[in-house]
Amino acid sequence: MQTTSQVPEPVRIGELSEQTGCSVPTIRYYEEIGLIPPARRRSSGHRVYDASAARQLGFVRRCRDFGFTLEQIRLLASLSRDPRRDCAEARDLAQEHLKGVRAKMLELMALERTLARFIDACDQTCAGGCAPDCTLFRDLAPPEAAVPKPSGCCA
Amino acid sequence: MQTTSQVPEPVRIGELSEQTGCSVPTIRYYEEIGLIPPARRRSSGHRVYDASAARQLGFVRRCRDFGFTLEQIRLLASLSRDPRRDCAEARDLAQEHLKGVRAKMLELMALERTLARFIDACDQTCAGGCAPDCTLFRDLAPPEAAVPKPSGCCA
DNA sequence: TCTAGGACCTCAAGCCACTTGAGATGCAAG
DNA sequence: CTTGCATCTCAAGTGGCTTGAGGTCCTAGA
Secondary structure: OOOOOOOOOOEEHHHHHHHHOOOHHHHHHHHHOOOOOOOEEOOOOOEEEOHHHHHHHHHHHHHHHOOOOHHHHHHHHHHOOOOOOEHHHHHHHHHHHHHHHHHHHHHHHHHHHHHHHHHHHHHHHOOOOEHHHOHHHHHHOOHHHOOOOOOOOOO | OOOOOOOOOOEEHHHHHHHHOOOHHHHHHHHHOOOOOOOEEOOOOOEEEOHHHHHHHHHHHHHHHOOOOHHHHHHHHHHOOOOOOEHHHHHHHHHHHHHHHHHHHHHHHHHHHHHHHHHHHHHHHOOOOEHHHOHHHHHHOOHHHOOOOOOOOOO
């Protein structure tokens, strides 16, 4: 007697897509650019995937979620397969990426504060006037070109 | 006697580029997609810009810095010109954008924490082993596929 | 007046990471 | 046998530019 899940069934691309969260065209795209190896095919031409393919794609997907580029992922994947390479290479790559994430984070935080102030100013002083008079446009004008408009066009 | 800067001299695209921080091809691109009006031309075909063109482009540039898409900027620009439109439209657009910024910010913050933890873990336990054994790869594997590797391939 | 080299022109293609669409084929249920 | 979904391939589109090729214009110095 044999249990049903001893040998994992190969799945088609649709199910792999559900398992990994990558869309079907994305999976084909990853194959096309060589990020994942070409799938085995049925005689019909349909792709079939086993558990190891699912793990590989899952890894790619996770790395994408973490914001790595496809090239970085390619490199990470090759590192994860080559025992002659050093762990430090992977760590450095991640650290470099972390640096970028932090930079973007700080940038966004500054942006958020400024934007929130602009919206506040509009809420406090515009009071639903006509659009061209909105304080947002003064706030969004480049600083050096701080030429005050002569007067409100609607008031 | 006339002071030199009474009538602002029209500038060529290179100088406009320096004034606004947009690259020359970007300015041409904005013109091509109709985000800024077509420039006047000299008989030679060279574009010339006056102060108002510089203000317009400066506005676009600033909005880009704030992360608005070109389509949003197109809309903002039209709002800033049409007195029949309501200030609330501009504010809502900005608010919508702020929402997006906040979402991305939170996402990046979560990312940052996780990534930093992964790197820490690597630093603490990997100690410069061979790449495939790096804890980063275990950490980056999708959670459901948490199949432990049989053993280190190098140790 | 000639010339060198920069600034400008147009048009096309490339970048990243996909998505979308068209049109053909395979496959399983009713 | 039909219906309808899943899959296939190939091509083009997305955003926001950048890069390159190949040509013209303009200005400063000799």
